[in-house]
Amino acid sequence: MPRNHRTQDREEKRNLIIDAAQHLFLRAGYEATAMTRLASAAGIAPNTIYWYFKDKDDVLIAVLDRELSARMADYLKQSFDNMTARLLWVVNQLELVSPLVSTVHARAQLAPAIHGWHEQFHRLIEALLRVELEAAGIPAEHIEAVMNIWVFTIEGLLTHTMTASQKQQICQTLSLGIPQQASA
Amino acid sequence: MPRNHRTQDREEKRNLIIDAAQHLFLRAGYEATAMTRLASAAGIAPNTIYWYFKDKDDVLIAVLDRELSARMADYLKQSFDNMTARLLWVVNQLELVSPLVSTVHARAQLAPAIHGWHEQFHRLIEALLRVELEAAGIPAEHIEAVMNIWVFTIEGLLTHTMTASQKQQICQTLSLGIPQQASA
DNA sequence: ACCTGAACACCGTTCAAGT
DNA sequence: ACCTGAACACCGTTCAAGT
Numbered sequence: 001m002p003r004n005h006r007t008q009d010r011e012e013k014r015n016l017i018i019d020a021a022q023h024l025f026l027r028a029g030y031e032a033t034a035m036t037r038l039a040s041a042a043g044i045a046p047n048t049i050y051w052y053f054k055d056k057d058d059v060l061i062a063v064l065d066r067e068l069s070a071r072m073a074d075y076l077k078q079s080f081d082n083m084t085a086r087l088l089w090v091v092n093q094l095e096l097v098s099p100l101v102s103t104v105h106a107r108a109q110l111a112p113a114i115h116g117w118h119e120q121f122h123r124l125i126e127a128l129l130r131v132e133l134e135a136a137g138i139p140a141e142h143i144e145a146v147m148n149i150w151v152f153t154i155e156g157l158l159t160h161t162m163t164a165s166q167k168q169q170i171c172q173t174l175s176l177g178i179p180q181q182a183s184a
Numbered sequence: 185m186p187r188n189h190r191t192q193d194r195e196e197k198r199n200l201i202i203d204a205a206q207h208l209f210l211r212a213g214y215e216a217t218a219m220t221r222l223a224s225a226a227g228i229a230p231n232t233i234y235w236y237f238k239d240k241d242d243v244l245i246a247v248l249d250r251e252l253s254a255r256m257a258d259y260l261k262q263s264f265d266n267m268t269a270r271l272l273w274v275v276n277q278l279e280l281v282s283p284l285v286s287t288v289h290a291r292a293q294l295a296p297a298i299h300g301w302h303e304q305f306h307r308l309i310e311a312l313l314r315v316e317l318e319a320a321g322i323p324a325e326h327i328e329a330v331m332n333i334w335v336f337t338i339e340g341l342l343t344h345t346m347t348a349s350q351k352q353q354i355c356q357t358l359s360l361g362i363p364q365q366a367s368a
Numbered sequence: 369a370c371c372t373g374a375a376c377a378c379c380g381t382t383c384a385a386g387t
Numbered sequence: 388a389c390c391t392g393a394a395c396a397c398c399g400t401t402c403a404a405g406t
Contacts, residue, residue, distance in 0.1 A: 194388095194389095228390080228391090229390065229391050229392080230391090231390080231391065231392085232389080232390055232391070235388085235389065235390070
């Protein structure tokens with residue numbers, strides 16, 4: 001039982017650091033958040049962070065992983081009337097962490113750990129999306145391309161400021177399918 | 185004439201720094217390129233850069249502006265058979281500077297100057313795209329949303345590694361219009 | 369095992385001084 | 388006007404030392 005108690009404490013303290021990191025990363029930005037700033041927000045010495053995390057990128061991954069788990073749990077509980085509603089829900093959820101999207105893309109070029117997380121994240125999103133697109137009757141030979149367009153559009157909605165009505169319009173257009181070119 | 189000669193020299197030297205910066209930003213990345221490294225590549229003292237540029241972001245903007253002008257000049261010279269060909273050409277051109285796309289998105293959150301450049305860039309791309317979509321017969325009420333989807337897809341193609349056939353598929357699907365849902 | 373004060377190497381930028 | 392050597396404030400991370 002002492003073993004168990006110890007790891008429990010450790011997990012709790014680790015979570016406190018992740019709390020502080022998430023708050024600061026979202027308000028001030030990842031790069032703009034100094035490790036000393038994060039440490040003082042968590043009430044510890046700067047170097048203590050390195051007993052819980054490998055480096056700064058490892059803290060970011062912890063924030064991302066925890067948030068992803070929570071959002072995934074929420075997602076699986078929902079039921080949606082149509083694809084537009086489903087898409088809008090996902091975008092609105094992800095919007096809470098939208099500042100981190102660009103951060104992940106930028107750091108994935110330099111940090112292999114972030115690169116790996118980003119790839120795994122895409123595999124997850126694409127698997128979920130593929131199921132829905134198949135169910136919606138998209139022909140097999142188009143699934144791959146359509147799925148990519150959806151993913152890119154979700155990312156675009158997150159990385160660019162859009163009004164609610166713009167988001168609505170875009171999600172709807174994507175769900176209905178882009179009209180054929182000058183044929184009708 | 186001395187006046188002219190002087191500004192000519194200045195412009196030339198400034199361009200040499202931009203050359204070095206573009207090379208390093210694309211190979212090593214913006215953040216990973218130290219000002220000292222850039223200075224030594226350009227054969228000057230680190231602080232000399234600051235006589236030609238306000239700060240590091242200002243160097244980035246100079247690289248972006250120069251490359252954008254060159255690509256725009258190329259674009260206007262081209263003629264395309266269809267939208268797929270046009271889209272593929274643009275993506276392939278932009279791919280040469282694709283590492284900078286994520287950099288711009290990330291820094292736009294922190295640096296107002298980069299934010300401004302990014303917005304102006306989007307206005308330009310969207311104006312060009314709008315003309316083509318109108319000519320292709322997309323109904324007016326869908327133009328805005330379709331345009332955003334195209335822009336987001338272009339950005340997605342640049343920020344994620346894709347095979348040539350994936351790119352081809354995606355550009356084609358986007359040009360033909362996304363198939364209706366389970367109706368036919 | 370857990371935590372720290374002090375230090376390290378590095379960064380973008382500035383400043384006083386030169387021509 | 389143009390350029391520099393030296394310094395500044397700051398950064399992520401490490402290390403020796405404590406409990």
